Amino acid sequence: MTAEPITLDGPLTVSITRRVAPEDELLMQAWVHAGTSMAERFDGFLGAGWVRSGTENWHMLYRFDSRATLDAWERSPERQRWLRSAADLVEHRRTEYRTGIEGWFDEPASASVHEPAEGAPAAPPRWKQASVIWVAFFPTSLALAYLLTPLTEGWPVVLRVLATTLLATPWMTYVLLPFVTRLFGRWLARGRPVGPRG
Template structure:
């Protein structure tokens, strides 16, 4: 679909798990082609979009790169905690205003989404962009690591965190007298956000070269 000003918007393609409103983190990969005569303006525009998104609940991070100083094809990633928080950003008046401001120099936009556990293992690109063989193709999300590597990474984060929590709770008077179901409930309520927002991102960064070996 082509909007006013020449921007062509393609429907975002979901990659991974489907089924209703997803509660898993969602990674959105965007390929944008910009006017070569307005690179500096586009740079400020992109950073403005990042700053706006950062103000919304559920925003987990973003990154953007271009192949070189004169490159007109830019690749961007951003992540939200779930479908609802992503929709709040994508349907917001701030994002609509931001897109309107970019219509004069953004020639083309393509997006893909990835939901589920694979999104935890996507890092915003920091030093390179995927090779572009066809300007009509949307930007490709990084290939997810094998499932067994994902499982190992999660275990490496979960085991020490769970162990430390269990050791600390042993000093809480009456903890052992609490029914098992309530102890498990309390444990998961505390550890789930810790794993999602701090431990897993750190583990995947530390294991980046093992999870996704350099070609």
């Protein structure tokens, strides 16, 4: 399926689903890191991230401040070489362009979706996503409360929360959430419909 391209200006988030064999996880992590390091050298780059769903699907996001800066990255020779370098590593499943800050998390104000012939599985239900996030969030919050209290006792509450979130966010994003997502991968995937084909 291919929707009409987005014409609104402003920040754009690109969400890409790719399938990778489980045994190629380390190669995939290195490839994603190389692409992010390259993209952040381009004007307008606002950030990137990824999360795994099950054992094979990787959901990647990158964000630019305008259609023009996004196009400059997507059409660049550097990106084309980077994509070709993984021709035998990844299978492209789905690309979605989202506008506005909601593109990181919620349903977008507008979107353009491009899918190859074989559709991608739908996302898990939100209650399952919330459950997995809680499984990562609770022990992280508990551990940081015990570890930081002796150091931050007497600090204003704003500074205590700032210190906690500065430590918790990268830990959860890059370590614990990917681990918990893999751990609960079969449960997250159970009962999910498959996206349209053809």
